Amino acid sequence: MTTQAGTTWHLRGTVILACNCDYGCPCNFNALPTKGNCEGGWTWHVEEGSYGDVRLDGLNFSALGDWPGAIHEGNGKVLFLIDERADDAQREALSTLLSGEAGGPWAILRNTWTEVHEPPPVPYELRLDDHCSSVRAGGALELELEPIRNPVTGAEAHPRALLPEGFVWKDGSLAASRTFRVRDGVEYDHSGKYAAFAPFEYSGPAS
Numbered sequence: 688m689t690t691q692a693g694t695t696w697h698l699r700g701t702v703i704l705a706c707n708c709d710y711g712c713p714c715n716f717n718a719l720p721t722k723g724n725c726e727g728g729w730t731w732h733v734e735e736g737s738y739g740d741v742r743l744d745g746l747n748f749s750a751l752g753d754w755p756g757a758i759h760e761g762n763g764k765v766l767f768l769i770d771e772r773a774d775d776a777q778r779e780a781l782s783t784l785l786s787g788e789a790g791g792p793w794a795i796l797r798n799t800w801t802e803v804h805e806p807p808p809v810p811y812e813l814r815l816d817d818h819c820s821s822v823r824a825g826g827a828l829e830l831e832l833e834p835i836r837n838p839v840t841g842a843e844a845h846p847r848a849l850l851p852e853g854f855v856w857k858d859g860s861l862a863a864s865r866t867f868r869v870r871d872g873v874e875y876d877h878s879g880k881y882a883a884f885a886p887f888e889y890s891g892p893a894s
Contacts, residue, residue, distance in 0.1 A: 694892060696789055696890060697888075698888070698889050700735070700886070702730065702855060705881060706880065709721045709880065711848070712881045720756075724754060724755055727751070728869070731747065733748075738783065738784065738789070743777055746781065747770045748768060753875065761800070764873060771809055782805075795854055804873060818833060818834040829866055829868045830882070832862045857885070864881070867882065
């Protein structure tokens with residue numbers, strides 16, 4: 688497949704994310720990250736989608752970043768992961784989307800990183816089960832969600848966030864990461880911190 692300007696695309700599915708911030712993540716509310724820097728990222732599961740005439744249903748892909756400050760301050764490095772089940776045309780389509788050349792949230796995010804790692808495609812093990820969802824991508828990513836718990840009683844809490852101006856997601860459920868580890872060019876372990884999951888829907892033509 689050759690990428691053409693004006694290619695029409697559409698994706699709908701679920702995004703799972705985690706980072707090194709405290710529960711809720713201040714970045715969602717235009718505040719600075721909890722620790723002053725950001726280490727985290729997103730995995731998109733495409734329930735239904737296409738790029739031009741290339742179907743992307745059922746595929747997964749991830750962007751996992753490491754920024755020295757807040758994301759918008761830039762100078763980050765990012766690890767791109769793509770589902771090994773993608774054929775050549777699907778892999779090229781997902782790579783184009785991740786590059787930001789076709790628009791979507793990646794067109795904004797690409798302005799925040801200066802170093803990109805793109806290892807070979809990896810096998811994904813994905814479980815979509817609300818606050819107990821999980822994703823493993825080869826040896827590069829391990830993320831298990833669990834409900835946030837009340838620090839006094841230990842009772843589960845299930846907060847949500849509504850972000851009308853959100854460009855990655857707009858209405859999502861907030862959780863904790865039982866496990867969150869990234870290894871392969873970008874490396875960290877932030878188990879026990881912020882996580883979330885949300886539906887997404889993006890579309891556009893390549894610019």
